Amino acid sequence: MRQVNFVLIFSFSLAMVMFTLENTEATTVRFLPGVSTTLPLAVLILLVGGIGATAAWVFAVWSGVVRKVGGGQQVEAQQVRIEELQQDVERYRAAIDAQLGLLPAAGQTSGLAEPN
Numbered sequence: 001m002r003q004v005n006f007v008l009i010f011s012f013s014l015a016m017v018m019f020t021l022e023n024t025e026a027t028t029v030r031f032l033p034g035v036s037t038t039l040p041l042a043v044l045i046l047l048v049g050g051i052g053a054t055a056a057w058v059f060a061v062w063s064g065v066v067r068k069v070g071g072g073q074q075v076e077a078q079q080v081r082i083e084e085l086q087q088d089v090e091r092y093r094a095a096i097d098a099q100l101g102l103l104p105a106a107g108q109t110s111g112l113a114e115p116n
Contacts, residue, residue: 016046 020042027044030036039047 020046 023042023045024040026038027041028036028038029044
């Protein structure tokens with residue numbers, strides 16, 4: 001996998017160098033009325049690409065933070081549900097034990113004569 005990453009990064013870097021060498025014409029960029037600058041086309045595209053990559057990274061980090069915060073609330077809700085279910089199990093056990101106490105013991109006779 002490291003070799004594939006190296007080939008991809010090397011190819012991308014080589015393409016960026018070739019693009020920069022071929023696009024050296026000056027381009028005027030107007031930010032606001034009256035605010036402008038002149039940059040080579042390659043620098044402008046690299047700058048805009050860098051800003052886009054940074055924005056994508058910030059969005060990915062923000063999404064991860066939101067997902068972790070939301071995941072924490074789900075864990076708390078699951079813990080509450082687990083405790084409720086454990087209480088239900090204890091109640092059912094107590095009810096079953098109470099009902100088993102009402103049954104006659106297996107070895108005892110009920111006072112009726114058994115036929116021979």
